[in-house]
Amino acid sequence: MKIPLVSELHGQTDLRHRMRDLRFFETTFRRNATLTLSRTGLRAKTDQGRLRSCFLAWLEAFYSTHPFAAIDRFDFICFSAGGMLAQLLRYDPLTVIGVGTSTDEPKDLWPAGSAYVSYCLGITLTVIEQEGQRLPTLSDHTDDPRLWHSFKENARDNPDFAIPFIDLLMGQTPNWTEPTLPDQRPAMKDGYNRIPRPER
């Protein structure tokens, strides 16, 4: 899958904090949409109101779950990325115009969804790299058309399924039953159990 934002964000510093800046979010989102859909014959038009609503909803959720970063930072980054993808799918700020090619690639199967996923993955991979964490190998299924068809259908029913979808791509164990609850994530549970407790 094409993730053009990784090379674009290479020179940026302190991305984890800059992601909480509305203007930075808008600029990078638009840039990613243009790059993802380049050479496809498609054009993306962004609805600013929806994009801002998406950002504000993500930000609210981010701050309410932020304490979980102390338990497992890597897992929390994946969870936040999934949360952002969920809000992008919910508000759907991109309108794709034009006729593309008919291949089995994600950007042709579902251009807007592909732009959302590539944005979230691009940000996540760059943040993880800047944090000095282990860089994950993206799942082999990233370009699997069956996975994308399934994800598109599931996301239409419940956009929050974006969180386990990102987990799947990032190699984390997904939680399909309660995707929005960080304390129910397998990695968080493990992390919580690893915290040393005083003996009674």
Add this chain to the structure above:
Amino acid sequence: MVTGPRPPYLPDQGDMVRVPLAVKDGLRGIRQRLSEWQSELPDLPLSGRPLSPLALAAHLLTKTRKFTALGEDIARDILLRQRDEGRINSFAGSGFGIEMQRNSEDRRNGFVSSRYAASKIALAHFGFTKHLVLERPIDTAWQTLNAQFSNPKVTDTMELGRYTKIAATTLALIDSGAIVDDVSPGNEPSLPMLVFATLGLAEAVLVRSPVKGHEATLAALGLSADVIDLRKANLAAILSGFDPQTHLAAEYQLLAPPLAES
């Protein structure tokens, strides 16, 4: 036995400040009523119609209104620009979100005039270009808030203290009656709520932002108006719920950092 002054009391400095504001508000109200009344008059063509005194008067008034409006536009564009810029420039510095050692009357004047000018800008963002804003209620709100915050506490220097003060300013301005709401539907936040929440968020943004000045203030007001418009439902819930000041302060604390220029 020494007794204090007995009524009628001599006017103090505060009363002397309030008089011109009351006169200005009165004149603005009259001008708006006149413009509404004039716009209701039919623009009758003179040729081929009976020249009744009423038709002539209506025609004269309509023409006068058009020329007056043109004159106002020219004056606003050319002559009053500097005055408006001055008012807007003092927006962030005259609020309660920032600690300043300044002459109190100077600050009071800056607060009233900048909130008036900023309210007009915010109203225009919400599509109300000719809505009446009164300065005297803003001044009354300033007096209440000044008395409330004149006793510095330890928390004032903390971030939450700053947002709490801005939230208190927003609530005082909403309650002041500076903007009369006769247009909002019942289930949405009222126009004063939208406008003064916009001003509050813009102030919170500017207080955090390293970029100051006229353009930055206008940009902050525009962006804040957009965001408040998107958060209408939250705003309505906050203002009609329990302890709106604390929740509004938390809302500003959530929204201001991502909107401030990094």
